[in-house]
Amino acid sequence: MLPSGLARNVLFEESDGRFTGVTPDSEPGEAAPLPGVVLPGLANCHSHAFHRALRGRTHDRGGSFWTWRETMYEVAARLDPESYYTLARAVYAEMALAGITSVGEFHYLHQAPGGRGYDDPNAMGVALIAAAHDAGIRLTLLDACYLTGGVAGEPLSDVQRRFSDGDVDAWGRRVAELHDAPGVRHGVAIHSVRAVPRAALPTVVAVADGRPVHVHVSEQPAENEACLATCGLTPTQLLGEAGALGPTTTAVHAVHLDNADIDLLAAAGTTVCICPATEHDLADGIAPAAELRAAGVPLSLGSDQHVVIDLFREAQLLEGDQRAGWLQRGRFSPAQLGTAMTAHASLGWADAGRLEVGARADLVAVRLDTVRTAGIDASQVVLAASAADVDTVVVDGTEIVRGGEHRLGDVGELLMEVLT
């Protein structure tokens, strides 16, 4: 799947993790063959790795996003750097099996329980960096500022104290200790307008200094209501006022927007990261994807709380919701969905996500002979395949998945070891 469309018998050549040749209609020669259709590496633009521990464990109690959050906080309260590493490594390996080559980890679990710091104030972030390294995928650590328990400056709950640096300057000092490395980039996050006071928002943007800024926006109506009541602004308006929207910003979820919000996001060049499986699972609602696209807003996808780790599924849900809502097919073309599945630039990896000379040498080979994919048109693979059809994954020139097996071994077993 080249930038120009589907090609056959493509010979990929790489050196130092970058493509030095991408040549259709080639003889195989000595090259290692890849099965099926070869896609660029996929970008999972919104992840909370530890939420994976809640998969299939909260469906017996009804409730809402907010009651689910209480259960999530119970998991958050139990993790330390060692267990966080072990869990995240397995989750990132699950992502690798799904063809994901870059992940944006929206990280807010900074302190030890109760809010006291670890000896290394970035011990939890360092655990995530090591986990991604060992799982073989690139990481953008989006270090979240989290200071308050609500838009009106409500105090933090016991568990939330783990998320906080106390004030925005202390957050900035901790973040300043983090440095990019091969396969690792650092961005920042405004957890949400619930967790960062209006006055602190410009400081977060200043700390970002052009690196990616991610922010949860309008996932639930209650956030909008509180923001309007407290500030007289929608969350999007509040972020805009603070200078927090721009072309390096990603607004995550953006489910409950009005037309003015959409115009603001579009004017700023802000990306919206839709997480359809999570937004269904947590009863958030359906993001206005068609309206965002019509306004020119770039879209990305994320598996967020990992009810499933499968960007094919996310793309299928995005388009499926559109079809069901508008009674029209093809609201997003396979190519448009592919663009959303490979939005590495929004994670600071502008040189990834394309099968072309000079780009990072990521490859995802998807089998076209499984029970799920047999008979499909390769150009429509994003609407027919699943993560289970991924055969081979190469990240920066290194093969990390072959024959559906991760180089770390049985990833189900790795997950079982930490989750059961």
Add this chain to the structure above:
Amino acid sequence: MLPSGLARNVLFEESDGRFTGVTPDSEPGEAAPLPGVVLPGLANCHSHAFHRALRGRTHDRGGSFWTWRETMYEVAARLDPESYYTLARAVYAEMALAGITSVGEFHYLHQAPGGRGYDDPNAMGVALIAAAHDAGIRLTLLDACYLTGGVAGEPLSDVQRRFSDGDVDAWGRRVAELHDAPGVRHGVAIHSVRAVPRAALPTVVAVADGRPVHVHVSEQPAENEACLATCGLTPTQLLGEAGALGPTTTAVHAVHLDNADIDLLAAAGTTVCICPATEHDLADGIAPAAELRAAGVPLSLGSDQHVVIDLFREAQLLEGDQRAGWLQRGRFSPAQLGTAMTAHASLGWADAGRLEVGARADLVAVRLDTVRTAGIDASQVVLAASAADVDTVVVDGTEIVRGGEHRLGDVGELLMEVLT
């Protein structure tokens, strides 16, 4: 997953295809172990086997249900009994791999091209029966009456002539030649109010004579509009007037209903078969599942045109749409979804779908140690697993899938042979 809920170390004993013992907390003894969580066999209550040929092949052209139908007709025009057998056998084997032990095949591809009959007027139905037999799953052949091209009696198109017996009596005579056999039951179908004239509906019901009657109802607004314009009734009202609703009837889709329609279905004890993946894919809309349940309407699930064959996915979409629409979680409990996934009775197999003594000895073992299912609560498996997690499938006491492999061999290859 026993009728009373989750149990451990259950010993299953069977004789002549029925359970003779279902005993929790047993010693394994000589019994063959099953991995993961063991569910009853799943019922795929709405299938058009040949639509599988369209998976991943119609996403490049936008359009609507009606333009998709044109492409589907091109496939319908090409099939003969031999190719239909080969295709359906592979599709039913794909179903077996997904844990499906009964399928309701809504069958309308009766005649040779142009509408002339085969030497055996039931040659196409016989092909389906052989296909299900060889794939090892039970079949309810829902033989559809299809006489007109629209509610106002529009003539059939060229392709549609393959679907028609000419008149309802000729349809009834052909259907009378079909007889139940082990693993095979016969029901009837009213294709839709578009395809069966008002005056012919009571005859179809009479031919059914208490066997299952399935009917496409209000999949698209255009059907409602035509029915109201022609008859002054909604499709549901028209079917009710004809006596076609009742406890052995299944209304398939039922997406575009008004409150009176829902009350009619409930009063009649009619089952509604929701096909969420298809209804998204074909831009049909979202069925009013909560309103149907509140009225007391039993629900079943179907993979219909097989954009995916995975009743776990169907259940997840059903509940996910509810959550996104109502901003509440747990709209359908895992147990309620499990009931919809095992609605064998609506296919005439009232003795299947429960792990209890006397019931048909169907088993589906779902692994709990895959990347998808590791760490989940077994009682919530329907909201976390996928067809790819099915390990072992037993139908009427016979093992047809073990270790995720069908006894016919590589089902992807079987599909490739017929689809490429």
